[in-house]
Amino acid sequence: MKKVITIAGGGLAGLSLAVGLRGRGVPVLVHEAGRYPRHRVCGEFISGVKPATLEALGIAGDFEDASRHVRAAWYREGLELMDSELPEAALGISRYRLDQRLKERLLKLGGEVREGSRLGREPREGLVWAAGRLPQKGSWIGLKCHLQDFPMHSDLEMHLGSNGYAGLAPVEEGRVNVCGLFRLDRSRKGDGSKLLLDYLRQGGNGALAERMEDSARDESSFLGVSGFELGWQGGDEVLCTVGDAEGMIPPFTGNGMSMAFESAELALEPLTRWSDEAGSWREVVAEIHHLGRQRFRRRVANAMALHRVLLDARGQKLISAISKTGLFPFRPLLSLVR
Numbered sequence: 058m059k060k061v062i063t064i065a066g067g068g069l070a071g072l073s074l075a076v077g078l079r080g081r082g083v084p085v086l087v088h089e090a091g092r093y094p095r096h097r098v099c100g101e102f103i104s105g106v107k108p109a110t111l112e113a114l115g116i117a118g119d120f121e122d123a124s125r126h127v128r129a130a131w132y133r134e135g136l137e138l139m140d141s142e143l144p145e146a147a148l149g150i151s152r153y154r155l156d157q158r159l160k161e162r163l164l165k166l167g168g169e170v171r172e173g174s175r176l177g178r179e180p181r182e183g184l185v186w187a188a189g190r191l192p193q194k195g196s197w198i199g200l201k202c203h204l205q206d207f208p209m210h211s212d213l214e215m216h217l218g219s220n221g222y223a224g225l226a227p228v229e230e231g232r233v234n235v236c237g238l239f240r241l242d243r244s245r246k247g248d249g250s251k252l253l254l255d256y257l258r259q260g261g262n263g264a265l266a267e268r269m270e271d272s273a274r275d276e277s278s279f280l281g282v283s284g285f286e287l288g289w290q291g292g293d294e295v296l297c298t299v300g301d302a303e304g305m306i307p308p309f310t311g312n313g314m315s316m317a318f319e320s321a322e323l324a325l326e327p328l329t330r331w332s333d334e335a336g337s338w339r340e341v342v343a344e345i346h347h348l349g350r351q352r353f354r355r356r357v358a359n360a361m362a363l364h365r366v367l368l369d370a371r372g373q374k375l376i377s378a379i380s381k382t383g384l385f386p387f388r389p390l391l392s393l394v395r
């Protein structure tokens with residue numbers, strides 16, 4: 058008899074962990090506060106994930122039809138800084154599709170998912186907290202919207218502004234996802250995607266806002282979230298956390314979803330052991346916490362430092378100046394946030 062693992066949060070970390078555990082015969086129950094399918098505030102490109110991680114979780118097949126993005130163009134307030142090749146292709150797929158797919162895969166494997174079920178954040182044996190970033194008084198707002206048949210200038214576009222940045226990534230069915238992270242400004246106005254356009258214009262990205270103004274925007278995909286901080290989210294050695302619930306890497310890296318999968322992968326073996334009654338919960342939680350910090354400490358620290366440079370006026374000027382020489386160390390910097 059194996060013991061049940063209960064997972065709070067059916068986002069990428071929770072669902073992929075549940076699928077991985079089912080592949081090892083562990084009974085799992087996922088509580089998801091929302092209902093599928095649903096849009097999420099996310100740039101919807103996955104950069105830096107290793108095929109071995111997706112295979113270990115048993116979800117590699119869910120990316121077979123994902124778009125492959127090999128180039129990324131960077132702009133500052135409308136001016137192109139560089140258009141560089143990524144070290145490996147980034148995967149483009151909407152969260153609307155991906156989360157639904159993972160839920161279906163889990164159900165097929167005999168896992169249980171309770172939608173519309175919100176758990177309390179109290180540590181207990183057998184509970185994994187995969188409920189995403191910690192709600193707190195934060196200084197950021199994330200806004201996203203899908204555009205139909207939007208002409209791209211490169212596979213991916215990243216636009217820096219004085220108030221944040223926005224990324225454009227093609228997903229499926231001719232859709233392009235636009236997602237921005239901005240300093241929260243309560244004086245900004247606009248319903249739906251007009252709020253996103255307003256933030257873009259405020260940050261000097263009027264040219265991008267004009268391109269979007271003329272496009273077919275799917276208002277049903279528009280979403281905004283505020284009240285969060287980047288970096289470590291207060292996971293400790295008592296509560297077992299995976300994914301954003303443990304730590305949130307700045308979104309410009311396109312690596313948050315990879316971190317969600319990687320942290321699920323790290324937790325597989327210790328949780329399977331606990332389910333087999335071959336380890337105490339306390340030891341298992343401490344081990345998962347230790348493995349997570351070991352894997353992600355350097356990556357998160359580097360990304361937080363680069364994030365500050367990206368959002369600083371002097372930092373942006375420096376990036377512009379180096380880009381003009383053609384010597385911007387894009388790949389070495391990217392390797393620091395993997």
Ligand SMILES: Cc1cc2nc3c(=O)[nH]c(=O)nc-3n(C[C@H](O)[C@H](O)[C@H](O)COP(=O)(O)OP(=O)(O)OC[C@H]3O[C@@H](n4cnc5c(N)ncnc54)[C@H](O)[C@@H]3O)c2cc1C
Pocket residue numbers: 065066067068069070071088089090091097098099100101102103104174175176177178187188189190198199200224236237238299300301302308310311312313314315317
């Ligand atoms: C603006 C922005 C842009 C981003 N762009 C990218 C990008 O381009 N590429 C990338 O790789 N990453 C990106 N990310 C990060 C990425 O979205 C996250 O790293 C990823 O979603 C983490 O997955 P998760 O499962 O840990 O959390 P989530 O995806 O947030 O899932 C958590 C789930 O838990 C549920 N939940 C919450 N509370 C409870 C509760 N109490 N009980 C039960 N269920 C609960 C929620 O409904 C949700 O479904 C971006 C993030 C932001 C904010």
